[in-house]
Amino acid sequence: MSQRELAIHIFRYNPEDPNDEPKTETFTLQEEEGMTLFIALNKIREEQDPTLKFDFVCRAGICGSCGMLINGKPTLACKTLTKTLPDDITLMPLPVFKLLGDLSVDTGTWFRDISLRTESWIHTDKPFDPEAEEERMSNETALQIYEAERCIECGCCIGGCATANIKPDFIGAAGVNRVARFMVDPRDERDEQAYFDVVGSEDGIFGCIGLMACDDNCPIDIPLQGQLAYVRRKMAAAGWKR
């Protein structure tokens, strides 16, 4: 493999420093075999600029920390091989989330807020008996829940969503997917009207304008179009009866 020289243009800004201005800084480095952006960014930080801010934990597409705009596409840096990219690579932080500095954003506060607003926990009046055997559910249901539960909360669906970019209260695909997960769960005793209170509005499913950037960009391929449509149809039925 002939080694390319990569020009990596990185968004730099420290919102904590009142004298700092947002700018793009270019770093050049030699491409290596099997190089991911995780490796590239660490090399830049070690060899060229120790002040560069970016987030990584698992470097295996599981933790969802390294979501960023890679040549505009919201995706995970650790899963992106440099060989799939041109010689010039532009990296920007995910929009919508609070910018901590350079490529690092705070997705946690946003997702915590969504969890509370969509009431993402099992609602049940049954008293909990730690001795009792767990209730059974069909394998099909379990798989359906698991499909939604795979979300790693990287925020790529939110950063890529035009609606989320201009409407701060919109819960986005991640929020709707979360609600879909509880809708199929037989242990959750909420009826459709209770769900309608949570997502049957412009801030919820009826705020989605169908751009499907979430579906196109989800790094772990959760079928978000299907999840959004499922919740939309359920909430339409609930809204009709209201």
Next chain:
Amino acid sequence: MELQRTYISGKKTDFLVELVQTISGLLLVAFLWTHMIFVASILLGVNAFNALAGFMEHYHLLDAAVIFIILAVGAHVGAVLRRVPGRWQEQKMIWQHARTIKHNDTWSWLFQAVTGSAMLILIIIHVFIVVYAGIDSTLSAERVHSWMLWFYIVFLFLAEYHASVGLYRALVKWGYVKRHSLKRILTIVTICTIGLGLISLWVFYSLGGSA
């Protein structure tokens, strides 16, 4: 929860407006395609076109169509206006966003908003002309054989594009479809309807020239 939010929470209005937007949109697509097929009756000859036009006027179908289009367009515009970013700041953000993420369906939505706004003006002009002049092949041929040709060509492209993207988005949002095959099918349908429209215009243009 803040006070101003308690007024709007748990109401079904957001859902109803969404429903009005979808249903009026679907009806307008059906109307547009029927309309274009009717106009294409000129391909069967002047007599076929005039017979169809006469039939529609005799049974007041033309009046019904005008009333329908005013109501449907009114409802659709009313419903979709809430979607168009109204503030200058939002406009800047949304165009920058589209440029940054380079995502086709995001661009197509922006074009949908632009074509929709332009069409509102074109539809008003078109309806006025038809209501005041009536439908007749000679009148149409004369109009098409003038500078108005450009009006119809632009209108044709905008309307078919807007209808196609709108139908795509409605079906994608409500599910039941495979997104990428739907896009292919609608692209072919749109090329065919634009082609049919252009051929009809060409026939009118040559009729106007020979008169």
